[in-house]
Amino acid sequence: MNSADEVLLGFARALRVAGLTVTPDRGQAFCTAASLAGMDTRRAVYWSGRATLCSGPDDLARFDRVFDEWFAAAPPSGVRRAPPPRQLLRPDLDAGGNRSAESNDADQAALVRAIASGAEVLRHRDVAGLDADERRVLDRMLDQLVVRPPTRTSPRLRPYRRGRLDAGRTMREQLRRAGEPGPLRYRRRGARRRRVVLLVDVSGSMEPYADHLLRLAHRVVQAAPATTEVLTMGTRLTRVTAALRRRDGQQALDAAGQTVPDWSGGTRLGEVLRAFLDRHGQRGMARGSVVVVFSDGWERGDPGLLGDQVARLRRLAHRLVWVNPHRGKAGYLPVQGGIVAALPHVDDLLAGHSLATFEELLEVLARA
Numbered sequence: 001m002n003s004a005d006e007v008l009l010g011f012a013r014a015l016r017v018a019g020l021t022v023t024p025d026r027g028q029a030f031c032t033a034a035s036l037a038g039m040d041t042r043r044a045v046y047w048s049g050r051a052t053l054c055s056g057p058d059d060l061a062r063f064d065r066v067f068d069e070w071f072a073a074a075p076p077s078g079v080r081r082a083p084p085p086r087q088l089l090r091p092d093l094d095a096g097g098n099r100s101a102e103s104n105d106a107d108q109a110a111l112v113r114a115i116a117s118g119a120e121v122l123r124h125r126d127v128a129g130l131d132a133d134e135r136r137v138l139d140r141m142l143d144q145l146v147v148r149p150p151t152r153t154s155p156r157l158r159p160y161r162r163g164r165l166d167a168g169r170t171m172r173e174q175l176r177r178a179g180e181p182g183p184l185r186y187r188r189r190g191a192r193r194r195r196v197v198l199l200v201d202v203s204g205s206m207e208p209y210a211d212h213l214l215r216l217a218h219r220v221v222q223a224a225p226a227t228t229e230v231l232t233m234g235t236r237l238t239r240v241t242a243a244l245r246r247r248d249g250q251q252a253l254d255a256a257g258q259t260v261p262d263w264s265g266g267t268r269l270g271e272v273l274r275a276f277l278d279r280h281g282q283r284g285m286a287r288g289s290v291v292v293v294f295s296d297g298w299e300r301g302d303p304g305l306l307g308d309q310v311a312r313l314r315r316l317a318h319r320l321v322w323v324n325p326h327r328g329k330a331g332y333l334p335v336q337g338g339i340v341a342a343l344p345h346v347d348d349l350l351a352g353h354s355l356a357t358f359e360e361l362l363e364v365l366a367r368a
Helices: 003-017 024-037 042-053 057-070 101-115 118-123 132-143 167-176 204-223 249-259 269-280 303-316 337-345 355-367
Strands: 151-160 186-193 196-201 228-233 237-239 290-294 319-324 348-351
Touching: 003 024, 003 042, 003 057, 003 118, 024 042, 042 057, 118 132, 118 355, 132 204, 132 249, 132 355, 196 204, 196 269, 204 228, 204 249, 204 290, 204 355, 228 269, 237 269, 269 303, 290 355, 303 319, 303 337, 319 337, 319 355, 348 355
Parallel strands: 196 228, 196 290, 290 319, 319 348
Antiparallel strands: 151 186, 228 237
16 A cells, blocks of 8 residues: 555545545545545545535535545635635646656655554553643544444333334324225334443542543544433542533533542542442342443552453443553563452453553444
């Protein structure tokens, strides 16, 4: 794969992150269309992507926004405005569109430098090492994440075009037709959203990640406010769901920060989990839920107590996911006492240190 294809496929991945349905076939069609239309002009690339990567009118606004960010300039010509075509990358083209053969390698390297978006690089950066400007950019990217809440089968039967025969509705249809044969009616079990419980460690060791983890929790709450609960863990357990239901992300985080009394303090995961299960366990929010624990596993208390409470939580929950920010770092080994005690009882151990790992977590939630 050459560098131009890498840039085009990176743009397709950015569209997929923004919520467009970009399949591998569409990405390949985009590369083919751009090569046939010519990559010398932004206009050709823009319309090649719009023709192959957009499913309908609802995708156009997001396509224009991502194109604008990825290629670092306004879209070339659209429905509302038509500026003159601009060269996509080839600064050494003459008026006739010719260039020397020996400049090919330099052009390809310049293509990557000029087009490759900083947003793609930022997706894989550790959030603990970002400066203030990068954090603001990442916050905007977090606010654009697409969240698909998990679902479960409902015991209630609902009308559907196929499935189990609905004798009652079929008979009533026949009666309305005065006994004449009519279409058969069917029903099947419906789907309901499954509850999601997010437990966020806000102790001192998790301070570099706590802000972005709560912003991620805010996105989940906004997607499913009625079936999502968020609690923080430190020296005590604090429910911050109401604060995170505010629409504005920064206002929600400010309200959550004012609610949490033990921010950046110590942590006693075993005791806090025991308090959570005593209060919300057998007949509460934990039962049948997808529970996500955000913690690095540093336990000041007894690791044995933590292991017992995680095992107890696993028996109640539908699925238990543990997100450790250090999991995605090179050379990481789960040797901390808390992680060693909890690991046998969790369904998934995920990294949680970058935007890319947050997206992976959201995929796990959607499939739970």
